[in-house]
Amino acid sequence: MLIQQLVNGLTLGAVYTLIALSFSLVMGILGVLNLAIAELFMLGGYFGFAVLMAQLPLPLALIAGMAGAALVAAIVERIGYQPFRAAPVVTPMLSTLGFSIILQNVATNVWGSDPLQLTDEVLSGRFNIGPVSVSAIQLTVLGVTVLLVALLAFLVQRTSIGRALRAVAENRDVARLLGVPAGRITLIAFMLSGALAGAAGVLIGVHYAAITPYIGVEIGLKAIAVMVVGGTTRIWGALIAGPLMGVVEVMTVAYGGSQIRDFVVYGFMILILLLRPQGLLGGGRSDQGQRV
Amino acid sequence: MSVYDAGLLSDIGILLLGALSVYIILATGQLSLGNAGFMGIGAYLTSWLTVVAGLPITAALIVAALVSGAIGVAVGFPALRLKGIYLAMATLGFGEMVRSFFQNFSAMGGSEGFHGMHHVSTGYIWTWAAIVLVLIMLIEASPIWLEIRAVRDDETAAGLVGLNPTEIKVGAFGCGAAVAAIAGGLFAHHHVYIEPGNFSFERSIDFVLAVILGGSTVAPGALAGAVILVVLPEYLRFLADWRFAAFGALLIGMLLVRRQGLLDRALLRFAWPRSRA
Amino acid sequence: MNSTAPARLKLDHVTKTFGGVHALTDLSLQVAPGQIVGVIGPNGAGKTTTFNVITGAYRATSGSVLLDGHDVTAEPSHRIARAGIMRTFQNIRLFSDMSVWEHLLVAQPHAGSFARRLLPTRFSNPKAIERAEEVLEFFALGDVRNRLARSLPYGLQRKVEMARAVTARPKLLLLDEPVAGMNHDEAETIRSLMLRLRQDGLSILLIEHDMAFVMNLCDHLYVLDFGVLIAQGRPEEIRLNPAVLDAYLGRAA
Numbered sequence: 005m006l007i008q009q010l011v012n013g014l015t016l017g018a019v020y021t022l023i024a025l026s027f028s029l030v031m032g033i034l035g036v037l038n039l040a041i042a043e044l045f046m047l048g049g050y051f052g053f054a055v056l057m058a059q060l061p062l063p064l065a066l067i068a069g070m071a072g073a074a075l076v077a078a079i080v081e082r083i084g085y086q087p088f089r090a091a092p093v094v095t096p097m098l099s100t101l102g103f104s105i106i107l108q109n110v111a112t113n114v115w116g117s118d119p120l121q122l123t124d125e126v127l128s129g130r131f132n133i134g135p136v137s138v139s140a141i142q143l144t145v146l147g148v149t150v151l152l153v154a155l156l157a158f159l160v161q162r163t164s165i166g167r168a169l170r171a172v173a174e175n176r177d178v179a180r181l182l183g184v185p186a187g188r189i190t191l192i193a194f195m196l197s198g199a200l201a202g203a204a205g206v207l208i209g210v211h212y213a214a215i216t217p218y219i220g221v222e223i224g225l226k227a228i229a230v231m232v233v234g235g236t237t238r239i240w241g242a243l244i245a246g247p248l249m250g251v252v253e254v255m256t257v258a259y260g261g262s263q264i265r266d267f268v269v270y271g272f273m274i275l276i277l278l279l280r281p282q283g284l285l286g287g288g289r290s291d292q293g294q295r296v
Numbered sequence: 297m298s299v300y301d302a303g304l305l306s307d308i309g310i311l312l313l314g315a316l317s318v319y320i321i322l323a324t325g326q327l328s329l330g331n332a333g334f335m336g337i338g339a340y341l342t343s344w345l346t347v348v349a350g351l352p353i354t355a356a357l358i359v360a361a362l363v364s365g366a367i368g369v370a371v372g373f374p375a376l377r378l379k380g381i382y383l384a385m386a387t388l389g390f391g392e393m394v395r396s397f398f399q400n401f402s403a404m405g406g407s408e409g410f411h412g413m414h415h416v417s418t419g420y421i422w423t424w425a426a427i428v429l430v431l432i433m434l435i436e437a438s439p440i441w442l443e444i445r446a447v448r449d450d451e452t453a454a455g456l457v458g459l460n461p462t463e464i465k466v467g468a469f470g471c472g473a474a475v476a477a478i479a480g481g482l483f484a485h486h487h488v489y490i491e492p493g494n495f496s497f498e499r500s501i502d503f504v505l506a507v508i509l510g511g512s513t514v515a516p517g518a519l520a521g522a523v524i525l526v527v528l529p530e531y532l533r534f535l536a537d538w539r540f541a542a543f544g545a546l547l548i549g550m551l552l553v554r555r556q557g558l559l560d561r562a563l564l565r566f567a568w569p570r571s572r573a
Numbered sequence: 574m575n576s577t578a579p580a581r582l583k584l585d586h587v588t589k590t591f592g593g594v595h596a597l598t599d600l601s602l603q604v605a606p607g608q609i610v611g612v613i614g615p616n617g618a619g620k621t622t623t624f625n626v627i628t629g630a631y632r633a634t635s636g637s638v639l640l641d642g643h644d645v646t647a648e649p650s651h652r653i654a655r656a657g658i659m660r661t662f663q664n665i666r667l668f669s670d671m672s673v674w675e676h677l678l679v680a681q682p683h684a685g686s687f688a689r690r691l692l693p694t695r696f697s698n699p700k701a702i703e704r705a706e707e708v709l710e711f712f713a714l715g716d717v718r719n720r721l722a723r724s725l726p727y728g729l730q731r732k733v734e735m736a737r738a739v740t741a742r743p744k745l746l747l748l749d750e751p752v753a754g755m756n757h758d759e760a761e762t763i764r765s766l767m768l769r770l771r772q773d774g775l776s777i778l779l780i781e782h783d784m785a786f787v788m789n790l791c792d793h794l795y796v797l798d799f800g801v802l803i804a805q806g807r808p809e810e811i812r813l814n815p816a817v818l819d820a821y822l823g824r825a826a
Binding site for chain 1: 374388395396538
Binding site for chain 3: 434435437438439440442443445446449450452453454455456457458459460461
């Protein structure tokens with residue numbers, strides 16, 4: 005039972021990891037909280053569903069979800085972030101909030117407010133490993149997450165785009181002086197972030213075999229808590245915080261009732277913000293909101 | 297006045313109070329995304345006081361405001377070490393925690409909701425809204441408000457002329473929490489039924505939206521914002537299903553062309569030239 | 574300096590380090606009531622750090638800061654300000670969106686109880702208004718009282734900052750380069766204002782690069798170099814001190 009819950013928690017945690025990475029990519033590099041990510045996640049799910057319902061295979065759905073969300077993220081960056089680069093950091097957060105309101109409304113009008121159900125099972129089958137039963141879908145979610153994280157790690161750590169991203173994260177002005185085209189780099193950061201959120205949306209949709217326009221608020225927002233637990237200024241903190249928070253939430257539901265899970269997750273976030281603003285595993289350097 | 301118009305007016309009054317609760321906190325330079333939490337505390341506490349404890353509504357609202365204000369101070373004291381986005385995230389978390397708490401609070405119906413309150417009139421709601429709005433506008437002419445402006449602008453310099461930034465920020469947060477609780481109490485007695493979902497993130501966003509659209513640098517901006525959010529959809533019927541998208545676009549547009557929102561001091565002075573302070 | 578007179582300000586063996594780097598080492602200095610004392614030294618000597626330690630912006634790593642014999646080392650900025658130490662900044666820090674008049678009102682915190690301060694200013698605080706008028710006249714800022722302070726010419730902004738600092742009747746005024754970037758006439762105005770303030774019993778500690786200005790004005794000088802006190806004395810003593818000449822001229826060579 006316990007191990008079974010652990011596996012369920014890790015599956016949810018994998019999705020959290022992707023969305024939290026999506027948040028922290030923008031937050032860590034630009035110091036901006038892109039609230040539209042919660043809805044990019046939801047949109048990604050719908051894009052993926054559209055492909056699956058056209059009887060096309062799952063990998064194609066993933067690509068559609070990622071590309072679609074990345075495209076919308078690009079629009080958010082051009083209209084909701086670029087004009088506010090010099091403004092106080094709360095201003096671009098508010099403009100991305102505007103986008104999140106728009107996107108949720110669009111989704112409700114296009115796909116309806118009732119859950120959209122997947123009629124055919126995308127992947128069937130379960131594997132029994134000892135007492136633990138893992139579905140093919142759970143395995144897919146975990147596998148795809150690992151693959152995407154590896155890809156992102158390669159991109160950020162090994163490529164010239166990654167170097168430029170990290171340079172902008174260190175110091176935007178210096179990066180510009182060194183010839184890094186900061187404007188294009190922020191666009192890339194937003195699109196990468198959007199692609200991750202979109203992938204997470206497809207995965208959660210396939211996992212639940214259903215999607216609603218409100219999933220962004222229900223799950224996407226909670227990924228902010230995951231990012232905070234991992235440390236807002238370090239991108240990779242999410243890799244530990246994601247699975248951790250997924251397990252914590254599933255355990256809370258299993259042993260405390262589903263109603264208190266948000267209480268626990270957000271409570272955990274506030275504790276971290278107050279006591280360890282550098283994140284659970286961050287170094288000793290206290291970075292108490294000094295980006296602001 | 298038709299029942300329908302009265303309902304709209306009541307909605308405006310309640311939203312005005314919620315927006316003012318954000319405005320007071322924003323005046324010190326802090327953005328709260330969790331005022332729906334304080335609204336929920338006010339709604340549940342007031343309802344319990346009138347329905348179970350049998351208090352008259354006015355007394356219940358005052359008690360709720362005081363309790364919520366105290367909670368605001370208690371929460372604000374540690375939380376206001378955080379700034380900007382970090383405070384926004386912490387308050388967002390707080391709001392969601394309060395909602396989640398009431399979902400489990402079976403003594404007040406849990407996720408089933410709570411009812412039994414007596415309906416209050418539009419006039420009663422507006423009496424409260426007007427009192428709070430006028431009070432805030434009076435305070436804006438006081439030395440305290442200058443101190444608040446100094447803290448928003450440059451906390452360090454404010455400290456070095458002898459102002460205590462922590463005290464001022466926590467005080468404003470407490471006042472905001474109290475006003476949000478009044479909004480909640482009136483909401484509960486206007487709709488005579490409440491459920492935890494009434495006090496979610498979206499509600500906090502409504503308040504912020506009203507302030508940013510209406511004008512975030514003057515108190516009447518909250519009034520303008522509340523009117524826009526409630527009345528505009530009435531005139532934009534053709535937009536019925538798209539009104540939220542319209543608000544989102546309006547928010548982005550406002551931030552792009554007029555960041556201080558519709559009303560600001562210059563515009564007010566232009567409209568009432570003699571009332572220059 | 575008369576050692577029996579109680580010092581208005583006394584720094585007692587103050588050391589301030591940032592992550593192992595010594596910004597100030599074992600600095601002791603005194604300002605007597607009604608004295609104008611200068612702190613000079615090359616860039617990076619620790620002058621502004623000294624101000625930051627005195628006003629509580631930084632906390633001394635060791636040593637103590639005494640105002641009229643009371644230890645204020647560990648007090649937060651606003652308490653130190655209320656105890657009677659006010660300052661100006663090298664790079665002027667005025668409140669944006671506030672008129673000159675508002676600057677003079679806001680710099681008198683806790684004039685009146687909390688409840689009274691909630692009333693409109695004209696009812697709650699007649700004394701503060703009176704005081705602000707007085708300061709406005711003293712600094713000859715009456716003509717610009719309703720102008721936004723940030724929109725004024727540079728020299729006037731410096732004056733407003735100084736006016737803001739003296740409005741609450743501090744015991745000690747810290748001026749960080751009060752005449753930097755000013756022409757001779759403007760600097761002369763500031764000098765005469767400082768002398769008049771001293772007549773009213775205010776003690777002044779200032780940082781300044783303009784040597785002629787400092788030599789003509791100060792009763793006593795402290796010379797810092799790399800956070801260490803290398804000389805102190807009356808201006809005419811300092812002028813001839815070889816260590817000072819070395820610190821200034823040796824570096825320039």
